[in-house]
Amino acid sequence: MNYHDFKEEVIAYSKEIGIDKIGFASADVFSELKGRLIRQQENSYQSGFEKGTVEERTEPSRLLPGSQSIISIALAYPSKMKDAPKSKKGERRGIFARASWGRDYHDVLRDRLNKLGAYLQEHFPEVELKSMVDTGELSDRAVAERAGIGFSGKNCAIITPEFGSYVYLGEIVTNIPFPPDEPVDDSCGDCNICVDACPTGALVQGGQLNAQRCIAFLTQTKDFLPDEFRTKIGNRLYGCDTCQTVCPKNRKKDFHLHEEFEPDPEVVKPKLIPLLSISNRQFKETFGPISGSWRGKKPIQRNAILALGHYKDETAVDELIRLMNEDPRPVIRGTAAYSLGKIGNEDCYKAIKDAIIKEEDSKVIVEMEKGLEFELQ
Structure with a gap:
């Protein structure tokens, strides 16, 4: 199989099913991330919501033996609310963060990843894959950064050139050796x-x-x-x-590209x-x-x-x-x-x-x- 041509077909299909951005990364060990996670543990900076050991979170082959690449996807979500009600005296209101607006993004991204996985299986019968969104062992941000979706900003979010950091991330680990994409240059600069x-x-x-x-x-x-x-x-x-x-x-x-996120x-x-x-x-x-x-x-x-x-x-x-x-x-x-x-x-x-x-x-x-x-x- 010509994996370069197949990659282009996968990219084209991803647009058809409503994936805003897609990138491809190697399944090599995330060595830099491993060091950072160890320091996080030593400093007690973790939330406790993390899944898996440091090794499982940084070594894709532990999650899928024989893994060769990772497909990273991003879906953009709104940053502004239409017809937002006012909080006023006697009727004070609270607010949910933008990442919780609309339908649960885990469900939406899993739907896209399942469709993408089915496409891979249809065209590559020997495919092995494991998909995850947010609650999996791998760091969505580290994968997206390696796959060229965006760079990891000082705010610890992936910042894409097109959508800023208002994106949800997910990935598929697979044994298909897709050619990797180039990472995006960090452009935070001196901004703090x-x-x-x-x-x-x-x-x-x-x-x-x-x-x-x-x-x-x-x-x-x-x-x-x-x-x-x-x-x-x-x-x-x-x-x-x-x-x-x-x-x-x-x-x-x-x-406002997805009705589910309104x-x-x-x-x-x-x-x-x-x-x-x-x-x-x-x-x-x-x-x-x-x-x-x-x-x-x-x-x-x-x-x-x-x-x-x-x-x-x-x-x-x-x-x-x-x-x-x-x-x-x-x-x-x-x-x-x-x-x-x-x-x-x-x-x-x-x-x-x-x-x-x-x-x-x-x-x-x-x-x-x-x-x-x-x-x-």
């Missing part, structure tokens, strides 16, 4: 805007992320949010876009107070189709409670008092008490004082005490 703009200093230096400080990670945790980050998340319910929105390479980048404004910019009483069934029906729902409703509700405290929204007081007194989840009770303290009217402090007498969970009591400290400031 993203590093300086990160609200929590999670970008330790250009291209290195301390995931434990990253708001995108923190919004997905289920425990009490550490104190130092509570004033930083603002009204974010899931994820963070700061390091992308400030990037000059993303200026005027807004692509956001429902009421879903990705929802009113905060209704989130506090939403049932599991309602949550699944409303938010289940988007990627930001994967951790369930508890982190979203915790973040919504913090956002209401951030806004000092007095219209939320009754609902927060109800949660503080009645919710069976300690994280929700305690966070509600903290935000009541931030809102800080007489009803808030009286409710906390009444509740703390009956509370039995030591961690919740600590949060109630934090809430009462605002009365002294």
